[in-house]
Amino acid sequence: MGELAAVVEKPRADAAIGALRVEGVYDDSRSVYECGSETVAIPVTEPPEETPVREVIEEAGEPRLQSLEDHLREAGWSESELDQAPGSWAVIGTVILVDVSDCPRPEDVGEALLAMHGQADTVLARQGISGRHREPAVEVIAGAGDTETVHQEHGTTYAMDLSEVMFSPGNKAERARMGDVTGSGERVLDMFAGIGYFTLPMARAGAHVTAVEHSPTTFAYLVENVVRNGVQESVETYRADCRDVIAEAEGFEFDRIVMGYYDAYEYLDSAFAALGPNGTIHMHEATPEELVPDRPERRLREAAGRAERSVAKLDTRTVKGYSEGVSHIVVDADIE
Numbered sequence: 001m002g003e004l005a006a007v008v009e010k011p012r013a014d015a016a017i018g019a020l021r022v023e024g025v026y027d028d029s030r031s032v033y034e035c036g037s038e039t040v041a042i043p044v045t046e047p048p049e050e051t052p053v054r055e056v057i058e059e060a061g062e063p064r065l066q067s068l069e070d071h072l073r074e075a076g077w078s079e080s081e082l083d084q085a086p087g088s089w090a091v092i093g094t095v096i097l098v099d100v101s102d103c104p105r106p107e108d109v110g111e112a113l114l115a116m117h118g119q120a121d122t123v124l125a126r127q128g129i130s131g132r133h134r135e136p137a138v139e140v141i142a143g144a145g146d147t148e149t150v151h152q153e154h155g156t157t158y159a160m161d162l163s164e165v166m167f168s169p170g171n172k173a174e175r176a177r178m179g180d181v182t183g184s185g186e187r188v189l190d191m192f193a194g195i196g197y198f199t200l201p202m203a204r205a206g207a208h209v210t211a212v213e214h215s216p217t218t219f220a221y222l223v224e225n226v227v228r229n230g231v232q233e234s235v236e237t238y239r240a241d242c243r244d245v246i247a248e249a250e251g252f253e254f255d256r257i258v259m260g261y262y263d264a265y266e267y268l269d270s271a272f273a274a275l276g277p278n279g280t281i282h283m284h285e286a287t288p289e290e291l292v293p294d295r296p297e298r299r300l301r302e303a304a305g306r307a308e309r310s311v312a313k314l315d316t317r318t319v320k321g322y323s324e325g326v327s328h329i330v331v332d333a334d335i336e
């Protein structure tokens with residue numbers, strides 16, 4: 001028997017790949033590819049027993065190109081040009097995000113990535129994040145140019161427009177962790193909720209979340225994602241400055257506060273004002289490597305002192321690299 005592939009509808013491709021991974025039959029050594037106008041073929045090592053698919057087919061013909069370098073060589077790239085090809089990219093729903101700043105022919109990269117990931121229909125070149133609301137700058141380099149997509153990870157569904165809102169693939173483990181550490185029935189304040197990055201996993205874990213987001217565009221996706229994940233009864237949303245929400249909710253105390261913003265330390269006094277007698281704060285920060293963990297931990301302890309509170313337990317972890325010499329860290333602090 002030749003190599004096998006499971007055929008699914010294009011809108012289900014991302015979820016099906018995740019389910020096949022869990023089942024242990026997804027073959028990541030081969031490429032997903034289009035199989036007709038409405039379906040894709042996902043490579044598998046054996047027919048899936050738990051994941052619903054349309055059919056399982058046997059691949060025929062020449063083996064598919066495996067790597068980005070293989071595709072680019074086929075497109076005529078020289079070895080020196082291949083040295084400038086991107087080493088990583090992210091597939092978010094039907095959109096591929098890639099940094100092509102050093103590439104001589106970005107369009108070739110985009111077409112190659114589409115050939116490698118049959119569930120995707122658009123490739124976006126990332127060009128940075130800026131502004132109060134951390135708005136992304138992107139350019140369509142291949143495909144249909146549809147920047148709206150729906151992405152699934154660890155059972156959580158995120159709808160977004162990647163030309164309007166930020167979504168960091170490198171925070172995937174942290175998003176899942178917040179669902180794991182949050183207990184059912186906890187009262188949680190997500191001060192910088194975005195499209196629901198942490199709100200949704202926590203609400204799906206049974207927490208009651210107050211989610212605050214200032215950007216009107218991002219807030220619209222937050223509300224949509226709350227509905228998509230069926231957690232309307234567990235999430236209360238506010239389009240506002242989180243400090244204003246805390247000031248107006250005098251007397252309401254939270255068990256856990258999430259501060260998923262790189263300058264979150266500037267909001268620590270408000271966070272302590274909203275925290276219950278014994279609670280946990282998760283403060284994110286972009287920190288120069290030589291200042292980890294001293295600077296973020298000092299900032300949190302100083303804020304605790306101003307609030308006449310004590311830090312019972314403190315742990316600082318690196319989420320991912322932020323830029324050269326700078327790390328995205330999170331401080332988990334149990335407060336008494």
